[in-house]
Every structure is written in C-alpha cells, then in structure tokens.
Amino acid sequence: MRLDPHSYADDAHAKVVALDWEARVDFGRRVLEASATLRLDAPAAAGPLHLDTRGLTITEITGEGGGALAYSLGAEDPILGACLTVTLPAGARAITVRYTTSPEASALQWLEPPQTAGGEHPFLFSQCQAIHARSIIPVQDTPRRRITFTARLRVPVALRGLMAAGFEGRELDAGVAVERWSMPQPIAPYLFALAVGDLASRELGARSVVWAEPSVVDAAAWEFAEVDAMLTAGEALFGPYSWDRFDVLVMPPSFPYGGMENPRLTFVTPTLIAGDRSQARVIGHELAHAWTGNLVTNATAEHFWLNEGWTRYAELRIAEALDGPEIASMLGALCRRDLDEAIARFQKEGRGQLTRLRTHLEGIDPDLAFSVVPYDKGNLFLRAIEGVSGRERFDAFAGRYLESFRFGAVTTEEFLAFTEAELPGVLARVEAPLWIDGEGIPSHAPAQRSARLDAILELGDAMPPADSTFTPTELNLWLERLSRPMPADFCAAVDERFGLTKTGNMEVKVAWLRVAIASGYDVVLDETERVLTTVGRMKYLLPLYTALLARPQTAPLARRVFERAAASYHPIARAVVKGRLDAGG
Ligand code: BES
Ligand code: ZN
Numbered sequence: 001m002r003l004d005p006h007s008y009a010d011d012a013h014a015k016v017v018a019l020d021w022e023a024r025v026d027f028g029r030r031v032l033e034a035s036a037t038l039r040l041d042a043p044a045a046a047g048p049l050h051l052d053t054r055g056l057t058i059t060e061i062t063g064e065g066g067g068a069l070a071y072s073l074g075a076e077d078p079i080l081g082a083c084l085t086v087t088l089p090a091g092a093r094a095i096t097v098r099y100t101t102s103p104e105a106s107a108l109q110w111l112e113p114p115q116t117a118g119g120e121h122p123f124l125f126s127q128c129q130a131i132h133a134r135s136i137i138p139v140q141d142t143p144r145r146r147i148t149f150t151a152r153l154r155v156p157v158a159l160r161g162l163m164a165a166g167f168e169g170r171e172l173d174a175g176v177a178v179e180r181w182s183m184p185q186p187i188a189p190y191l192f193a194l195a196v197g198d199l200a201s202r203e204l205g206a207r208s209v210v211w212a213e214p215s216v217v218d219a220a221a222w223e224f225a226e227v228d229a230m231l232t233a234g235e236a237l238f239g240p241y242s243w244d245r246f247d248v249l250v251m252p253p254s255f256p257y258g259g260m261e262n263p264r265l266t267f268v269t270p271t272l273i274a275g276d277r278s279q280a281r282v283i284g285h286e287l288a289h290a291w292t293g294n295l296v297t298n299a300t301a302e303h304f305w306l307n308e309g310w311t312r313y314a315e316l317r318i319a320e321a322l323d324g325p326e327i328a329s330m331l332g333a334l335c336r337r338d339l340d341e342a343i344a345r346f347q348k349e350g351r352g353q354l355t356r357l358r359t360h361l362e363g364i365d366p367d368l369a370f371s372v373v374p375y376d377k378g379n380l381f382l383r384a385i386e387g388v389s390g391r392e393r394f395d396a397f398a399g400r401y402l403e404s405f406r407f408g409a410v411t412t413e414e415f416l417a418f419t420e421a422e423l424p425g426v427l428a429r430v431e432a433p434l435w436i437d438g439e440g441i442p443s444h445a446p447a448q449r450s451a452r453l454d455a456i457l458e459l460g461d462a463m464p465p466a467d468s469t470f471t472p473t474e475l476n477l478w479l480e481r482l483s484r485p486m487p488a489d490f491c492a493a494v495d496e497r498f499g500l501t502k503t504g505n506m507e508v509k510v511a512w513l514r515v516a517i518a519s520g521y522d523v524v525l526d527e528t529e530r531v532l533t534t535v536g537r538m539k540y541l542l543p544l545y546t547a548l549l550a551r552p553q554t555a556p557l558a559r560r561v562f563e564r565a566a567a568s569y570h571p572i573a574r575a576v577v578k579g580r581l582d583a584g585g
Contacts, residue, residue, distance in 0.1 A: 143409040385427075
C-alpha cells in the first residue's frame with residue numbers, strides 16, 4: 001500500500017535507510033551527474049522496490065556485486081513524477097542508481113551571475129520541500145522514510161559547495177573541488193539540501209556561522225547576531241539541540257521562501273537583512289523546526305499542521321522568552337491577521353477544505369495548497385490546549401511528545417491519541433473536531449492581548465501621535481489594519497513620516513505598498529515594480545500582485561511585470577504567482 005498520497009513508496013517494500021551520493025555539478029548543462037547508492041534496512045525479499053523520481057535520466061542500476069538490475073520507469077505524473085521500479089534480487093542490501101538530473105529539476109534553481117549579489121559567479125541551490133527531492137535523488141520521498149547519508153560533491157574550484165550536513169573535507173582533484181559531507185542523523189528526504197556559489201562565512205557563536213556571498217556576509221553577521229541566544233532559548237524550552245551545528249546560509253534574492261529549515265544549515269532569503277534585526281524571528285522559526293519538524297515531522301502533507309503549527313507555536317515561545325510577552329503578542333496578532341486573510345481567500349476560491357487542519361490532498365500539489373493556515377490555525381489550536389491545561393502541564397506534554405516521536409513522523413490521528421492519553425479530557429474541552437475537521441477558526445479561539453497591542457489597535461486610521469516610536473512589527477500591524485482606500489494626503493504624510501517607500505524592511509514596505517496601491521497612491525508603483533522584479537519571496541510577491549490586480553488601473557501592470565520577471569523567478573514562485581494571475585487576484 002502507498003504510504004503517502006504524494007509518494008509512490010509502498011509499505012510492503014524494503015525500506016531505504018541510507019544514501020551514499022556522488023554528484024558532479026555541471027553549471028554549463030545545468031545538470032547534476034550523479035550516482036546514488038541506496039541501502040536497505042534489511043536483506044530484501046526478491047521483488048519490486050518503488051522509488052520516487054522526477055525528470056531523472058537513468059543510465060544504469062546495479063546491485064552490490066556490480067551486476068545490472070532490471071528496472072522500469074513509469075510515466076511522469078505532473079504532481080508525483082515517475083515511479084522507478086527496481087527488481088531486487090533476494091537478499092539485496094543495496095542498489096546503485098547512476099543518473100543525470102533534468103535541467104528543469106524542480107528542486108533546483110540555476111542562477112546566472114547577474115542574479116547574484118556579486119554578479120561574477122553562477123549560483124545553484126536546492127529547495128526540496130515539499131516533494132522535490134525526487135528531482136535530484138531517487139528516493140522514497142515521504143517524511144515517513146528517513147535516511148542518513150554521505151555525499152561527495154564535485155564543484156568548480158572557484159566556488160564553495162554547501163550541504164545541510166556535516167562537513168568532512170574538501171580536496172582538489174583534476175581541477176575540480178571535491179567536498180565530502182555526512183549526515184548521521186536520519187532526515188526526511190524533504191530536508192536534503194545543497195547550494196553552490198561564491199560564499200564566505202562569519203562566526204555567529206560556538207555552534208553557528210552565517211554563509212553568504214562576500215559582499216553580503218558582514219551585514220548578515222550583524223543582522224543575525226542573536227542566533228546563539230536563540231539556540232540557548234530553544235534548548236531551555238524544548239531540550240538539547242540534536243543537530244550539532246546551526247549554520248545559516250543567505251540565499252540569492254530569488255529564494256522563494258523566507259526560510260527553510262534544512263538541518264544544520266538553514267536557508268534564508270536576503271530580505272531578512274533589514275538593517276534592524278527585526279526579521280531574526282524567521283531564523284527563530286527555522287531553528288524551532290530543529291525540534292518541531294526535523295526531529296518530529298508530519299507523516300504526510302495532509303498533516304502539515306503538525307510541522308508548521310507546532311513550529312509557529314515554538315517560534316512564538318522563543319520570541320516570548322527573548323523579547324517578552326508584549327512583543328510576542330504583537331507577533332501573534334500579526335499572525336492572526338494573516339490567518340484571517342488566508343481563510344477568507346480560500347473561502348472565496350471555494351477551497352474551504354484547505355482551512356481545516358487535517359487536509360485531504362490526493363491529487364493536489366502541496367505547493368499549491370500552501371498557506372499560513374497550518375501555521376497559524378495550528379498554533380491557535382495548540383494554544384487552546386495550553387489554555388485549558390495550563391502552561392506547566394502543556395510544557396511537560398510538549399516535552400513528552402517530542403521525546404516519544406523523536407526522529408519520527410506523526411499523523412493527526414496519532415497526535416490526538418497521544419494528547420488524549422497525556423492530557424485526558426482536554427481535547428473535548430477545546431472542541432478538537434472543530435479545529436481538526438472544521439473550516440475556519442472556532443469562535444472561542446485564544447485571542448492576543450497586551451497593552452502595546454491594544455494601543456495600536458485603538459489607533460485605527462488615526463495618525464500615531466508625533467512622539468510615538470513604533471517598532472517595525474508595530475508599524476507593520478498598524479499599516480495592515482488601515483482601511484483602504486486612504487486619502488492621498490494621508491498616504492503622502494505616512495510615507496514621509498516613516499520613510500516607507502524607501503525602507504529596507506521588506507515586511508513594512510510590503511504592508512505599506514499594499515495600502516498605497518489600494519488607495520490609488522500611484523507614486524509607489526515604480527517601487528512596487530522594483531520589488532516584484534528583484535525579490536522572489538512568495539510572501540511578498542503574492543500580496544503585491546493581488547493588490548495590483550484588484551484595481552483595473554493597475555491590473556495590466558501586474559501582467560506586464562510578471563512577463564518581464566517570470567524567467568528570473570524560482571519555478572515554484574512562477575507557478576504560484578501564475579495561479580494567482582490566472583485567478584484574477
Ligand atoms: N518549511 C517552511 C518553508 C516551506 C514550507 C517550504 C512548505 C516549502 C514548502 C519554513 O519553515 C517556513 O515556514 N518559512 C516561513 C518563515 C516563517 C513562517 C517565519 C516563510 O518562508 O515565510
Ligand atoms: Zn516552518
């Protein structure tokens with residue numbers, strides 16, 4: 001039987017538990033020439049092994065003795081890719097697949113030098129979550145099958161290869177650099193990650209460095225100086241950090257996410273370098289995944305809330321520990337606002353199913369189902385449980401949850417059974433079925449309260465008093481709550497007072513541009529176009545395109561800009577933005 005609606009892996013087949021990977025990075029052809037030795041947990045019975053692949057050109061598959069094995073590659077499904085069936089001889093413990101990736105591999109983006117900060121060298125990076133690992137390695141690409149791995153990466157000598165793994169060494173061999181890596185802790189395949197580029201590092205703490213292009217690395221080191229304190233706070237809340245190092249890699253601007261929790265090496269968007277340290281919370285989120293995600297993940301995309309909901313909860317607890325409950329409540333309020341917006345959108349689109357925590361995603365591309373719902377509805381559900389059980393009991397419960405499912409993958413049903421056993425009666429009191437299978441947000445959902453938050457909410461559309469000082473988060477929240485349209489003289493005054501169009505803080509900038517576009521304050525259209533053509537983070541692209549599409553005067557601009565920028569977008573961002581344009585906003 002299939003283990004996961006997004007994988008061909010079959011629970012009756014052998015389990016792949018380890019990978020030895022060798023790959024040559026070919027920037028000219030935009031391919032990886034690779035070999036993958038897949039090791040099984042036990043000697044196999046004779047019979048088939050189903051692996052996930054997408055766009056791989058397979059040259060041969062051999063057994064341990066080097067003899068060729070029979071295999072067949074099924075048709076490419078647009079979402080799942082192609083099922084590779086290898087016929088295992090009785091007693092097989094390992095197979096080796098030699099293959100080349102496609103130049104269109106969905107996990108990879110190959111950047112030309114002009115698309116990087118330095119402009120001189122090409123750059124390559126991977127993004128495997130949710131189901132793209134199969135486009136670079138043949139695997140059982142479901143979080144239910146974890147693997148350890150070793151890797152040898154051959155890269156041009158002028159460049160540095162990095163992997164989300166432990167570094168073992170770099171040697172020169174016939175004019176190329178060979179970098180060796182190993183990952184002894186079992187990871188879900190979506191956490192397999194690599195990047196190659198002109199990269200330098202700076203120390204952030206005893207267990208952390210930040211990697212970035214040389215022209216960016218000092219600013220990045222300043223921006224992320226709090227990482228060590230976050231690690232300490234995370235360990236105090238959730239127990240020892242299991243992944244040895246916590247390094248951060250600043251990606252080129254086309255990186256489609258804010259951050260990606262690749263183990264030992266979190267990937268982040270360069271838009272986090274705001275010059276005010278205000279975006280470090282994204283790092284806090286990715287760090288939190290070290291416990292809630294990388295250690296205990298969701299069994300399949302249908303239970304994604306167990307990954308991101310727990311991580312949002314943990315991120316806000318880290319923020320509370322480091323910055324205090326007032327700041328954490330402000331962040332919680334921003335999250336709630338984004339959540340309500342996402343739910344309204346899904347309902348409008350007739351996709352209310354995606355506002356449930358437990359989803360049904362057979363035949364649905366997880367990238368196209370992505371939203372903040374699993375994050376923020378998941379967080380609110382956990383907070384509701386915390387509310388009735390009390391923080392002390394909840395923390396003990398969270399600790400036992402992480403311990404019991406360590407290096408595992410959990411379904412919603414398993415979570416509910418565990419919670420009922422550990423906190424009897426609590427699920428009934430929070431009306432768990434409304435959260436899990438109901439659409440929207442239950443009316444008794446926990447609300448955020450704090451004095452500073454109330455002060456912002458009370459302002460409404462009024463200009464803040466001249467002596468008030470806003471943190472970027474407060475400014476963001478105030479802007480997001482403004483009515484629209486606002487009068488042009490108000491827009492001009494706000495822009496002037498807070499320097500919004502020019503701000504380096506992308507959260508604030510995008511919140512502002514949305515208000516301004518919706519108000520017909522067309523002074524900002526040049527800056528909007530600049531953002532849409534230089535930044536690839538979907539969190540910013542989508543609301544800006546939507547704001548432009550909402551007005552007949554600016555809708556054509558949205559389509560024009562997309563035509564111009566699409567080629568430089570990451571393939572995931574291109575597909576998701578195109579979906580939004582096709583839906584008319
Ligand atoms: N793991 C996610 C990013 C992701 C999710 C990639 C699904 C592919 C598929 C990451 O941890 C994340 O949630 N990033 C957020 C940051 C945040 C919530 C602070 C982002 O990218 O905005
Ligand atoms: Zn996350």
